[in-house]
Amino acid sequence: MKLLVAVNPTAGAGAAKKAASAAVTSLIALGHGVTVLAGPSYATLVDRVSSAVAERSPDALVVVGGDGMVQLGANVLAGTTVPLGIVATGTGNDVARTLGLPLRDPEAAALVIHEALPGPPHWMDLGRISRDQDGAGVLWFAGACSAGFDAIVNARANTWSWPRGKSRYTLAVLRELAVFRPIGYRLVIDGSAESTAAMLVSVANGRSIGGGMKITPDALCDDGHLDLLVVSAVSRLRLIAMLPRLFAGTHVSHPAVRIEKVRSVRVEVAGLTVFADGEPVGPAPVQIDVVPRALRVLRPVKSEVSSRNR
Structure with a gap:
Protein backbone atom coordinates (compact mmCIF):
# COMPACT_ATOMS: atom_id res chain seq x y z
CA MET A 1 0.00 0.00 0.00
CA LYS A 2 1.01 3.63 -0.50
CA LEU A 3 2.04 5.24 2.78
CA LEU A 4 3.10 8.76 3.61
CA VAL A 5 5.40 8.89 6.63
CA ALA A 6 5.76 12.25 8.37
CA VAL A 7 8.77 12.59 10.66
CA ASN A 8 9.02 14.99 13.58
CA PRO A 9 11.13 17.97 12.45
CA THR A 10 13.04 17.87 15.75
CA ALA A 11 14.15 14.29 15.01
CA GLY A 12 17.49 15.46 13.67
CA ALA A 13 19.81 13.10 15.47
CA GLY A 14 20.14 10.40 18.06
CA ALA A 15 17.32 8.14 19.20
CA ALA A 16 14.55 10.04 17.42
CA LYS A 17 16.25 9.78 14.06
CA LYS A 18 17.00 6.09 14.58
CA ALA A 19 13.37 5.40 15.50
CA ALA A 20 12.10 7.10 12.36
CA SER A 21 14.57 5.15 10.21
CA ALA A 22 13.59 1.87 11.88
CA ALA A 23 9.89 2.50 11.28
CA VAL A 24 10.41 3.31 7.61
CA THR A 25 12.67 0.28 7.12
CA SER A 26 10.08 -2.00 8.73
CA LEU A 27 7.21 -0.66 6.64
CA ILE A 28 9.19 -1.14 3.43
CA ALA A 29 10.16 -4.67 4.49
CA LEU A 30 6.46 -5.41 5.04
CA GLY A 31 5.82 -4.57 1.39
CA HIS A 32 4.58 -0.99 1.50
CA GLY A 33 5.55 1.87 -0.74
CA VAL A 34 6.78 4.62 1.55
CA THR A 35 7.25 8.32 0.90
CA VAL A 36 9.00 10.13 3.75
CA LEU A 37 8.00 13.70 4.48
CA ALA A 38 10.12 15.98 6.64
CA GLY A 39 10.75 19.66 7.05
CA PRO A 40 12.80 22.21 8.96
CA SER A 41 9.80 23.30 11.04
CA TYR A 42 6.39 22.10 12.16
CA ALA A 43 4.62 24.65 9.94
CA THR A 44 6.57 23.58 6.86
CA LEU A 45 5.87 19.94 7.58
CA VAL A 46 2.13 20.62 7.95
CA ASP A 47 2.10 22.24 4.50
CA ARG A 48 4.05 19.38 2.92
CA VAL A 49 1.88 16.69 4.49
CA SER A 50 -1.35 18.47 3.56
CA SER A 51 -0.23 18.82 -0.05
CA ALA A 52 0.95 15.22 -0.28
CA VAL A 53 -2.30 13.83 1.13
CA ALA A 54 -4.32 15.88 -1.36
CA GLU A 55 -2.14 15.04 -4.36
CA ARG A 56 -1.17 11.40 -3.79
CA SER A 57 -4.31 9.83 -2.28
CA PRO A 58 -2.33 7.61 0.12
CA ASP A 59 -3.70 4.50 1.78
CA ALA A 60 -2.57 5.95 5.12
CA LEU A 61 -0.60 8.73 6.74
CA VAL A 62 1.89 7.57 9.36
CA VAL A 63 3.32 10.02 11.88
CA VAL A 64 6.56 9.33 13.75
CA GLY A 65 6.97 11.23 17.00
CA GLY A 66 4.93 12.20 20.04
CA ASP A 67 1.53 13.72 20.67
CA GLY A 68 2.44 16.85 18.71
CA MET A 69 2.88 14.73 15.59
CA VAL A 70 -0.43 12.98 16.26
CA GLN A 71 -2.00 16.43 16.42
CA LEU A 72 -0.42 17.25 13.05
CA GLY A 73 -1.93 14.11 11.55
CA ALA A 74 -5.32 14.82 13.08
CA ASN A 75 -5.38 18.34 11.68
CA VAL A 76 -4.53 17.12 8.20
CA LEU A 77 -6.90 14.13 8.16
CA ALA A 78 -9.91 15.26 10.22
CA GLY A 79 -13.08 14.64 8.25
CA THR A 80 -11.39 12.44 5.63
CA THR A 81 -11.34 8.66 5.21
CA VAL A 82 -7.53 8.43 5.14
CA PRO A 83 -6.40 6.53 8.27
CA LEU A 84 -3.70 7.70 10.64
CA GLY A 85 -0.94 5.37 11.79
CA ILE A 86 1.16 6.29 14.82
CA VAL A 87 4.76 5.37 15.58
CA ALA A 88 5.01 6.69 19.13
CA THR A 89 8.58 7.82 19.78
CA GLY A 90 7.98 11.07 21.66
CA THR A 91 8.13 12.19 25.27
CA GLY A 92 4.46 11.92 26.23
CA ASN A 93 2.81 9.48 23.79
CA ASP A 94 -0.51 9.82 25.62
CA VAL A 95 -2.70 9.33 22.53
CA ALA A 96 -0.81 6.13 21.73
CA ARG A 97 -1.46 4.96 25.29
CA THR A 98 -5.18 5.55 24.91
CA LEU A 99 -5.19 3.59 21.65
CA GLY A 100 -3.16 0.70 23.07
CA LEU A 101 -0.25 1.24 20.67
CA PRO A 102 3.39 0.23 21.20
CA LEU A 103 5.53 2.90 22.85
CA ARG A 104 9.08 3.64 21.64
CA ASP A 105 9.13 0.42 19.63
CA PRO A 106 9.06 1.46 15.95
CA GLU A 107 9.21 -2.08 14.58
CA ALA A 108 6.20 -3.17 16.66
CA ALA A 109 4.31 -0.02 15.69
CA ALA A 110 5.00 -0.68 12.01
CA LEU A 111 3.61 -4.20 12.39
CA VAL A 112 0.42 -2.84 13.99
CA ILE A 113 -0.02 -0.47 11.04
CA HIS A 114 0.59 -3.29 8.56
CA GLU A 115 -1.94 -5.60 10.22
CA ALA A 116 -4.58 -2.90 10.71
CA LEU A 117 -4.55 -1.52 7.16
CA PRO A 118 -6.68 -4.28 5.58
CA GLY A 119 -8.93 -4.58 8.63
CA PRO A 120 -12.21 -2.85 9.46
CA PRO A 121 -11.96 0.91 10.01
CA HIS A 122 -11.81 2.31 13.52
CA TRP A 123 -12.95 5.86 14.13
CA MET A 124 -12.13 8.10 17.06
CA ASP A 125 -13.58 11.40 18.18
CA LEU A 126 -11.58 14.62 18.07
Missing part, protein backbone atom coordinates in the same frame (compact mmCIF):
# COMPACT_ATOMS: atom_id res chain seq x y z
CA GLY A 127 -11.78 17.85 19.99
CA ARG A 128 -12.15 20.99 17.89
CA ILE A 129 -10.76 24.26 19.25
CA SER A 130 -12.04 27.60 17.93
CA ARG A 131 -10.58 30.92 19.05
CA ASP A 132 -12.08 34.39 18.97
CA GLN A 133 -8.96 36.05 17.61
CA ASP A 134 -9.09 37.06 13.95
CA GLY A 135 -7.39 34.49 11.74
CA ALA A 136 -6.91 32.00 14.56
CA GLY A 137 -8.80 29.32 12.65
CA VAL A 138 -9.68 25.87 13.97
CA LEU A 139 -7.34 23.41 15.65
CA TRP A 140 -8.08 19.73 16.25
CA PHE A 141 -6.74 17.69 19.16
CA ALA A 142 -6.74 13.96 19.84
CA GLY A 143 -5.66 13.83 23.48
CA ALA A 144 -6.42 16.77 25.76
CA CYS A 145 -6.73 20.54 25.88
CA SER A 146 -5.34 22.09 29.07
CA ALA A 147 -5.97 25.52 30.58
CA GLY A 148 -4.63 25.69 34.12
CA PHE A 149 -1.80 24.34 36.24
CA ASP A 150 -1.40 21.54 33.70
CA ALA A 151 -0.93 24.05 30.87
CA ILE A 152 1.66 25.99 32.88
CA VAL A 153 3.49 22.74 33.62
CA ASN A 154 3.38 21.86 29.92
CA ALA A 155 4.96 25.18 29.04
CA ARG A 156 7.73 24.58 31.57
CA ALA A 157 8.34 20.98 30.46
CA ASN A 158 8.58 22.03 26.82
CA THR A 159 11.60 24.20 27.63
CA TRP A 160 13.57 21.15 28.81
CA SER A 161 15.13 18.42 26.71
CA TRP A 162 15.84 16.15 29.69
CA PRO A 163 14.63 13.98 31.32
CA ARG A 164 12.26 12.15 28.98
CA GLY A 165 8.74 10.92 29.59
CA LYS A 166 6.85 11.23 32.86
CA SER A 167 9.95 12.32 34.81
CA ARG A 168 10.18 15.58 32.86
CA TYR A 169 6.53 16.35 33.57
CA THR A 170 6.94 15.46 37.26
CA LEU A 171 9.91 17.81 37.65
CA ALA A 172 7.99 20.59 35.91
CA VAL A 173 5.09 20.03 38.32
CA LEU A 174 7.40 20.42 41.31
CA ARG A 175 8.99 23.54 39.82
CA GLU A 176 5.68 25.32 39.22
CA LEU A 177 4.06 24.32 42.52
CA ALA A 178 6.26 26.80 44.36
CA VAL A 179 4.58 29.83 42.76
CA PHE A 180 1.19 28.64 41.51
CA ARG A 181 -2.06 30.24 42.69
CA PRO A 182 -5.69 29.36 41.89
CA ILE A 183 -6.98 30.82 38.63
CA GLY A 184 -10.35 32.45 37.99
CA TYR A 185 -12.36 30.97 35.11
CA ARG A 186 -15.62 31.49 33.34
CA LEU A 187 -16.76 28.19 31.86
CA VAL A 188 -19.71 27.62 29.55
CA ILE A 189 -20.43 23.89 29.70
CA ASP A 190 -22.95 22.60 27.16
CA GLY A 191 -24.53 26.06 27.18
CA SER A 192 -24.58 26.55 30.96
CA ALA A 193 -22.27 29.29 32.30
CA GLU A 194 -20.45 29.34 35.63
CA SER A 195 -17.55 31.16 37.26
CA THR A 196 -15.07 29.27 39.40
CA ALA A 197 -11.60 29.39 40.90
CA ALA A 198 -9.61 26.29 40.02
CA MET A 199 -6.15 24.81 39.98
CA LEU A 200 -6.55 22.73 36.86
CA VAL A 201 -8.97 22.62 33.94
CA SER A 202 -8.61 20.02 31.20
CA VAL A 203 -10.93 18.95 28.42
CA ALA A 204 -9.84 15.45 27.51
CA ASN A 205 -10.53 13.00 24.72
CA GLY A 206 -8.07 10.47 26.11
CA ARG A 207 -7.10 9.23 29.53
CA SER A 208 -3.74 10.79 30.29
CA ILE A 209 -1.44 13.75 29.82
CA GLY A 210 2.22 14.35 30.55
CA GLY A 211 3.44 10.87 29.70
CA GLY A 212 0.87 8.85 31.65
CA MET A 213 -0.72 11.18 34.23
CA LYS A 214 -4.21 9.65 34.30
CA ILE A 215 -6.30 12.77 34.73
CA THR A 216 -9.48 11.28 33.20
CA PRO A 217 -9.04 7.53 33.71
CA ASP A 218 -12.50 6.60 32.43
CA ALA A 219 -12.37 8.64 29.23
CA LEU A 220 -13.15 6.92 25.94
CA CYS A 221 -12.04 8.47 22.69
CA ASP A 222 -14.97 7.10 20.70
CA ASP A 223 -17.99 7.75 22.95
CA GLY A 224 -19.09 11.04 21.38
CA HIS A 225 -18.08 13.06 24.44
CA LEU A 226 -15.14 14.86 25.97
CA ASP A 227 -14.27 14.52 29.66
CA LEU A 228 -14.05 17.82 31.55
CA LEU A 229 -11.77 17.79 34.59
CA VAL A 230 -11.88 20.66 37.08
CA VAL A 231 -9.75 20.64 40.22
CA SER A 232 -11.15 23.32 42.53
CA ALA A 233 -9.00 25.81 44.40
CA VAL A 234 -6.98 24.10 47.12
CA SER A 235 -3.82 24.92 49.04
CA ARG A 236 -0.47 24.00 47.54
CA LEU A 237 -0.03 21.38 50.26
CA ARG A 238 -3.33 19.74 49.34
CA LEU A 239 -2.43 19.84 45.66
CA ILE A 240 0.94 18.25 46.42
CA ALA A 241 -0.84 15.53 48.40
CA MET A 242 -3.21 14.99 45.48
CA LEU A 243 -0.50 14.59 42.83
CA PRO A 244 0.20 10.86 43.35
CA ARG A 245 -3.52 10.21 42.93
CA LEU A 246 -3.60 12.30 39.75
CA PHE A 247 -0.76 10.28 38.26
CA ALA A 248 -2.38 6.99 39.28
CA GLY A 249 -5.91 7.96 38.24
CA THR A 250 -7.32 7.46 41.74
CA HIS A 251 -8.19 11.12 42.32
CA VAL A 252 -11.73 10.90 40.95
CA SER A 253 -13.32 10.58 44.41
CA HIS A 254 -11.44 13.57 45.88
CA PRO A 255 -13.86 16.32 47.00
CA ALA A 256 -11.96 18.97 45.01
CA VAL A 257 -12.18 16.97 41.78
CA ARG A 258 -15.02 17.14 39.28
CA ILE A 259 -15.17 15.09 36.08
CA GLU A 260 -18.12 15.12 33.72
CA LYS A 261 -18.96 14.09 30.18
CA VAL A 262 -19.51 17.10 27.93
CA ARG A 263 -20.00 17.97 24.29
CA SER A 264 -18.81 21.57 24.40
CA VAL A 265 -16.88 23.86 26.74
CA ARG A 266 -16.00 27.50 26.39
CA VAL A 267 -13.01 28.46 28.54
CA GLU A 268 -12.47 32.11 29.44
CA VAL A 269 -9.40 32.94 31.54
CA ALA A 270 -7.03 35.88 31.55
CA GLY A 271 -3.30 35.72 30.93
CA LEU A 272 -2.99 32.00 30.24
CA THR A 273 -1.79 30.11 27.18
CA VAL A 274 -3.94 27.11 26.32
CA PHE A 275 -2.20 23.86 25.36
CA ALA A 276 -3.51 20.93 23.32
CA ASP A 277 -1.71 17.59 22.92
CA GLY A 278 1.27 19.15 24.67
CA GLU A 279 1.57 22.01 22.16
CA PRO A 280 0.70 25.70 22.66
CA VAL A 281 -2.57 26.83 21.09
CA GLY A 282 -2.62 30.48 22.13
CA PRO A 283 -4.41 32.65 24.65
CA ALA A 284 -7.96 32.06 25.85
CA PRO A 285 -10.85 32.36 25.32
CA VAL A 286 -11.33 29.11 23.43
CA GLN A 287 -14.39 27.17 22.36
CA ILE A 288 -13.93 23.40 22.53
CA ASP A 289 -16.37 20.97 20.88
CA VAL A 290 -16.35 17.23 20.37
CA VAL A 291 -16.67 15.97 16.80
CA PRO A 292 -17.61 12.28 16.89
CA ARG A 293 -15.91 9.85 14.52
CA ALA A 294 -13.74 12.59 13.04
CA LEU A 295 -10.54 10.59 12.55
CA ARG A 296 -9.86 7.09 11.28
CA VAL A 297 -6.96 5.46 13.15
CA LEU A 298 -4.93 2.29 12.75
CA ARG A 299 -4.74 0.37 16.02
CA PRO A 300 -4.36 -3.17 17.30
CA VAL A 301 -7.46 -5.32 17.66
CA LYS A 302 -7.02 -5.25 21.45
CA SER A 303 -6.74 -1.67 22.69
CA GLU A 304 -7.89 0.52 25.54
CA VAL A 305 -10.54 2.34 23.55
CA SER A 306 -14.23 1.54 23.69
CA SER A 307 -15.33 -1.76 22.22
CA ARG A 308 -18.19 0.03 20.48
CA ASN A 309 -16.21 0.32 17.23
CA ARG A 310 -14.67 -3.15 17.20
Whole structure:
Protein backbone atom coordinates (compact mmCIF):
# COMPACT_ATOMS: atom_id res chain seq x y z
CA MET A 1 0.00 0.00 0.00
CA LYS A 2 1.01 3.63 -0.50
CA LEU A 3 2.04 5.24 2.78
CA LEU A 4 3.10 8.76 3.61
CA VAL A 5 5.40 8.89 6.63
CA ALA A 6 5.76 12.25 8.37
CA VAL A 7 8.77 12.59 10.66
CA ASN A 8 9.02 14.99 13.58
CA PRO A 9 11.13 17.97 12.45
CA THR A 10 13.04 17.87 15.75
CA ALA A 11 14.15 14.29 15.01
CA GLY A 12 17.49 15.46 13.67
CA ALA A 13 19.81 13.10 15.47
CA GLY A 14 20.14 10.40 18.06
CA ALA A 15 17.32 8.14 19.20
CA ALA A 16 14.55 10.04 17.42
CA LYS A 17 16.25 9.78 14.06
CA LYS A 18 17.00 6.09 14.58
CA ALA A 19 13.37 5.40 15.50
CA ALA A 20 12.10 7.10 12.36
CA SER A 21 14.57 5.15 10.21
CA ALA A 22 13.59 1.87 11.88
CA ALA A 23 9.89 2.50 11.28
CA VAL A 24 10.41 3.31 7.61
CA THR A 25 12.67 0.28 7.12
CA SER A 26 10.08 -2.00 8.73
CA LEU A 27 7.21 -0.66 6.64
CA ILE A 28 9.19 -1.14 3.43
CA ALA A 29 10.16 -4.67 4.49
CA LEU A 30 6.46 -5.41 5.04
CA GLY A 31 5.82 -4.57 1.39
CA HIS A 32 4.58 -0.99 1.50
CA GLY A 33 5.55 1.87 -0.74
CA VAL A 34 6.78 4.62 1.55
CA THR A 35 7.25 8.32 0.90
CA VAL A 36 9.00 10.13 3.75
CA LEU A 37 8.00 13.70 4.48
CA ALA A 38 10.12 15.98 6.64
CA GLY A 39 10.75 19.66 7.05
CA PRO A 40 12.80 22.21 8.96
CA SER A 41 9.80 23.30 11.04
CA TYR A 42 6.39 22.10 12.16
CA ALA A 43 4.62 24.65 9.94
CA THR A 44 6.57 23.58 6.86
CA LEU A 45 5.87 19.94 7.58
CA VAL A 46 2.13 20.62 7.95
CA ASP A 47 2.10 22.24 4.50
CA ARG A 48 4.05 19.38 2.92
CA VAL A 49 1.88 16.69 4.49
CA SER A 50 -1.35 18.47 3.56
CA SER A 51 -0.23 18.82 -0.05
CA ALA A 52 0.95 15.22 -0.28
CA VAL A 53 -2.30 13.83 1.13
CA ALA A 54 -4.32 15.88 -1.36
CA GLU A 55 -2.14 15.04 -4.36
CA ARG A 56 -1.17 11.40 -3.79
CA SER A 57 -4.31 9.83 -2.28
CA PRO A 58 -2.33 7.61 0.12
CA ASP A 59 -3.70 4.50 1.78
CA ALA A 60 -2.57 5.95 5.12
CA LEU A 61 -0.60 8.73 6.74
CA VAL A 62 1.89 7.57 9.36
CA VAL A 63 3.32 10.02 11.88
CA VAL A 64 6.56 9.33 13.75
CA GLY A 65 6.97 11.23 17.00
CA GLY A 66 4.93 12.20 20.04
CA ASP A 67 1.53 13.72 20.67
CA GLY A 68 2.44 16.85 18.71
CA MET A 69 2.88 14.73 15.59
CA VAL A 70 -0.43 12.98 16.26
CA GLN A 71 -2.00 16.43 16.42
CA LEU A 72 -0.42 17.25 13.05
CA GLY A 73 -1.93 14.11 11.55
CA ALA A 74 -5.32 14.82 13.08
CA ASN A 75 -5.38 18.34 11.68
CA VAL A 76 -4.53 17.12 8.20
CA LEU A 77 -6.90 14.13 8.16
CA ALA A 78 -9.91 15.26 10.22
CA GLY A 79 -13.08 14.64 8.25
CA THR A 80 -11.39 12.44 5.63
CA THR A 81 -11.34 8.66 5.21
CA VAL A 82 -7.53 8.43 5.14
CA PRO A 83 -6.40 6.53 8.27
CA LEU A 84 -3.70 7.70 10.64
CA GLY A 85 -0.94 5.37 11.79
CA ILE A 86 1.16 6.29 14.82
CA VAL A 87 4.76 5.37 15.58
CA ALA A 88 5.01 6.69 19.13
CA THR A 89 8.58 7.82 19.78
CA GLY A 90 7.98 11.07 21.66
CA THR A 91 8.13 12.19 25.27
CA GLY A 92 4.46 11.92 26.23
CA ASN A 93 2.81 9.48 23.79
CA ASP A 94 -0.51 9.82 25.62
CA VAL A 95 -2.70 9.33 22.53
CA ALA A 96 -0.81 6.13 21.73
CA ARG A 97 -1.46 4.96 25.29
CA THR A 98 -5.18 5.55 24.91
CA LEU A 99 -5.19 3.59 21.65
CA GLY A 100 -3.16 0.70 23.07
CA LEU A 101 -0.25 1.24 20.67
CA PRO A 102 3.39 0.23 21.20
CA LEU A 103 5.53 2.90 22.85
CA ARG A 104 9.08 3.64 21.64
CA ASP A 105 9.13 0.42 19.63
CA PRO A 106 9.06 1.46 15.95
CA GLU A 107 9.21 -2.08 14.58
CA ALA A 108 6.20 -3.17 16.66
CA ALA A 109 4.31 -0.02 15.69
CA ALA A 110 5.00 -0.68 12.01
CA LEU A 111 3.61 -4.20 12.39
CA VAL A 112 0.42 -2.84 13.99
CA ILE A 113 -0.02 -0.47 11.04
CA HIS A 114 0.59 -3.29 8.56
CA GLU A 115 -1.94 -5.60 10.22
CA ALA A 116 -4.58 -2.90 10.71
CA LEU A 117 -4.55 -1.52 7.16
CA PRO A 118 -6.68 -4.28 5.58
CA GLY A 119 -8.93 -4.58 8.63
CA PRO A 120 -12.21 -2.85 9.46
CA PRO A 121 -11.96 0.91 10.01
CA HIS A 122 -11.81 2.31 13.52
CA TRP A 123 -12.95 5.86 14.13
CA MET A 124 -12.13 8.10 17.06
CA ASP A 125 -13.58 11.40 18.18
CA LEU A 126 -11.58 14.62 18.07
CA GLY A 127 -11.78 17.85 19.99
CA ARG A 128 -12.15 20.99 17.89
CA ILE A 129 -10.76 24.26 19.25
CA SER A 130 -12.04 27.60 17.93
CA ARG A 131 -10.58 30.92 19.05
CA ASP A 132 -12.08 34.39 18.97
CA GLN A 133 -8.96 36.05 17.61
CA ASP A 134 -9.09 37.06 13.95
CA GLY A 135 -7.39 34.49 11.74
CA ALA A 136 -6.91 32.00 14.56
CA GLY A 137 -8.80 29.32 12.65
CA VAL A 138 -9.68 25.87 13.97
CA LEU A 139 -7.34 23.41 15.65
CA TRP A 140 -8.08 19.73 16.25
CA PHE A 141 -6.74 17.69 19.16
CA ALA A 142 -6.74 13.96 19.84
CA GLY A 143 -5.66 13.83 23.48
CA ALA A 144 -6.42 16.77 25.76
CA CYS A 145 -6.73 20.54 25.88
CA SER A 146 -5.34 22.09 29.07
CA ALA A 147 -5.97 25.52 30.58
CA GLY A 148 -4.63 25.69 34.12
CA PHE A 149 -1.80 24.34 36.24
CA ASP A 150 -1.40 21.54 33.70
CA ALA A 151 -0.93 24.05 30.87
CA ILE A 152 1.66 25.99 32.88
CA VAL A 153 3.49 22.74 33.62
CA ASN A 154 3.38 21.86 29.92
CA ALA A 155 4.96 25.18 29.04
CA ARG A 156 7.73 24.58 31.57
CA ALA A 157 8.34 20.98 30.46
CA ASN A 158 8.58 22.03 26.82
CA THR A 159 11.60 24.20 27.63
CA TRP A 160 13.57 21.15 28.81
CA SER A 161 15.13 18.42 26.71
CA TRP A 162 15.84 16.15 29.69
CA PRO A 163 14.63 13.98 31.32
CA ARG A 164 12.26 12.15 28.98
CA GLY A 165 8.74 10.92 29.59
CA LYS A 166 6.85 11.23 32.86
CA SER A 167 9.95 12.32 34.81
CA ARG A 168 10.18 15.58 32.86
CA TYR A 169 6.53 16.35 33.57
CA THR A 170 6.94 15.46 37.26
CA LEU A 171 9.91 17.81 37.65
CA ALA A 172 7.99 20.59 35.91
CA VAL A 173 5.09 20.03 38.32
CA LEU A 174 7.40 20.42 41.31
CA ARG A 175 8.99 23.54 39.82
CA GLU A 176 5.68 25.32 39.22
CA LEU A 177 4.06 24.32 42.52
CA ALA A 178 6.26 26.80 44.36
CA VAL A 179 4.58 29.83 42.76
CA PHE A 180 1.19 28.64 41.51
CA ARG A 181 -2.06 30.24 42.69
CA PRO A 182 -5.69 29.36 41.89
CA ILE A 183 -6.98 30.82 38.63
CA GLY A 184 -10.35 32.45 37.99
CA TYR A 185 -12.36 30.97 35.11
CA ARG A 186 -15.62 31.49 33.34
CA LEU A 187 -16.76 28.19 31.86
CA VAL A 188 -19.71 27.62 29.55
CA ILE A 189 -20.43 23.89 29.70
CA ASP A 190 -22.95 22.60 27.16
CA GLY A 191 -24.53 26.06 27.18
CA SER A 192 -24.58 26.55 30.96
CA ALA A 193 -22.27 29.29 32.30
CA GLU A 194 -20.45 29.34 35.63
CA SER A 195 -17.55 31.16 37.26
CA THR A 196 -15.07 29.27 39.40
CA ALA A 197 -11.60 29.39 40.90
CA ALA A 198 -9.61 26.29 40.02
CA MET A 199 -6.15 24.81 39.98
CA LEU A 200 -6.55 22.73 36.86
CA VAL A 201 -8.97 22.62 33.94
CA SER A 202 -8.61 20.02 31.20
CA VAL A 203 -10.93 18.95 28.42
CA ALA A 204 -9.84 15.45 27.51
CA ASN A 205 -10.53 13.00 24.72
CA GLY A 206 -8.07 10.47 26.11
CA ARG A 207 -7.10 9.23 29.53
CA SER A 208 -3.74 10.79 30.29
CA ILE A 209 -1.44 13.75 29.82
CA GLY A 210 2.22 14.35 30.55
CA GLY A 211 3.44 10.87 29.70
CA GLY A 212 0.87 8.85 31.65
CA MET A 213 -0.72 11.18 34.23
CA LYS A 214 -4.21 9.65 34.30
CA ILE A 215 -6.30 12.77 34.73
CA THR A 216 -9.48 11.28 33.20
CA PRO A 217 -9.04 7.53 33.71
CA ASP A 218 -12.50 6.60 32.43
CA ALA A 219 -12.37 8.64 29.23
CA LEU A 220 -13.15 6.92 25.94
CA CYS A 221 -12.04 8.47 22.69
CA ASP A 222 -14.97 7.10 20.70
CA ASP A 223 -17.99 7.75 22.95
CA GLY A 224 -19.09 11.04 21.38
CA HIS A 225 -18.08 13.06 24.44
CA LEU A 226 -15.14 14.86 25.97
CA ASP A 227 -14.27 14.52 29.66
CA LEU A 228 -14.05 17.82 31.55
CA LEU A 229 -11.77 17.79 34.59
CA VAL A 230 -11.88 20.66 37.08
CA VAL A 231 -9.75 20.64 40.22
CA SER A 232 -11.15 23.32 42.53
CA ALA A 233 -9.00 25.81 44.40
CA VAL A 234 -6.98 24.10 47.12
CA SER A 235 -3.82 24.92 49.04
CA ARG A 236 -0.47 24.00 47.54
CA LEU A 237 -0.03 21.38 50.26
CA ARG A 238 -3.33 19.74 49.34
CA LEU A 239 -2.43 19.84 45.66
CA ILE A 240 0.94 18.25 46.42
CA ALA A 241 -0.84 15.53 48.40
CA MET A 242 -3.21 14.99 45.48
CA LEU A 243 -0.50 14.59 42.83
CA PRO A 244 0.20 10.86 43.35
CA ARG A 245 -3.52 10.21 42.93
CA LEU A 246 -3.60 12.30 39.75
CA PHE A 247 -0.76 10.28 38.26
CA ALA A 248 -2.38 6.99 39.28
CA GLY A 249 -5.91 7.96 38.24
CA THR A 250 -7.32 7.46 41.74
CA HIS A 251 -8.19 11.12 42.32
CA VAL A 252 -11.73 10.90 40.95
CA SER A 253 -13.32 10.58 44.41
CA HIS A 254 -11.44 13.57 45.88
CA PRO A 255 -13.86 16.32 47.00
CA ALA A 256 -11.96 18.97 45.01
CA VAL A 257 -12.18 16.97 41.78
CA ARG A 258 -15.02 17.14 39.28
CA ILE A 259 -15.17 15.09 36.08
CA GLU A 260 -18.12 15.12 33.72
CA LYS A 261 -18.96 14.09 30.18
CA VAL A 262 -19.51 17.10 27.93
CA ARG A 263 -20.00 17.97 24.29
CA SER A 264 -18.81 21.57 24.40
CA VAL A 265 -16.88 23.86 26.74
CA ARG A 266 -16.00 27.50 26.39
CA VAL A 267 -13.01 28.46 28.54
CA GLU A 268 -12.47 32.11 29.44
CA VAL A 269 -9.40 32.94 31.54
CA ALA A 270 -7.03 35.88 31.55
CA GLY A 271 -3.30 35.72 30.93
CA LEU A 272 -2.99 32.00 30.24
CA THR A 273 -1.79 30.11 27.18
CA VAL A 274 -3.94 27.11 26.32
CA PHE A 275 -2.20 23.86 25.36
CA ALA A 276 -3.51 20.93 23.32
CA ASP A 277 -1.71 17.59 22.92
CA GLY A 278 1.27 19.15 24.67
CA GLU A 279 1.57 22.01 22.16
CA PRO A 280 0.70 25.70 22.66
CA VAL A 281 -2.57 26.83 21.09
CA GLY A 282 -2.62 30.48 22.13
CA PRO A 283 -4.41 32.65 24.65
CA ALA A 284 -7.96 32.06 25.85
CA PRO A 285 -10.85 32.36 25.32
CA VAL A 286 -11.33 29.11 23.43
CA GLN A 287 -14.39 27.17 22.36
CA ILE A 288 -13.93 23.40 22.53
CA ASP A 289 -16.37 20.97 20.88
CA VAL A 290 -16.35 17.23 20.37
CA VAL A 291 -16.67 15.97 16.80
CA PRO A 292 -17.61 12.28 16.89
CA ARG A 293 -15.91 9.85 14.52
CA ALA A 294 -13.74 12.59 13.04
CA LEU A 295 -10.54 10.59 12.55
CA ARG A 296 -9.86 7.09 11.28
CA VAL A 297 -6.96 5.46 13.15
CA LEU A 298 -4.93 2.29 12.75
CA ARG A 299 -4.74 0.37 16.02
CA PRO A 300 -4.36 -3.17 17.30
CA VAL A 301 -7.46 -5.32 17.66
CA LYS A 302 -7.02 -5.25 21.45
CA SER A 303 -6.74 -1.67 22.69
CA GLU A 304 -7.89 0.52 25.54
CA VAL A 305 -10.54 2.34 23.55
CA SER A 306 -14.23 1.54 23.69
CA SER A 307 -15.33 -1.76 22.22
CA ARG A 308 -18.19 0.03 20.48
CA ASN A 309 -16.21 0.32 17.23
CA ARG A 310 -14.67 -3.15 17.20
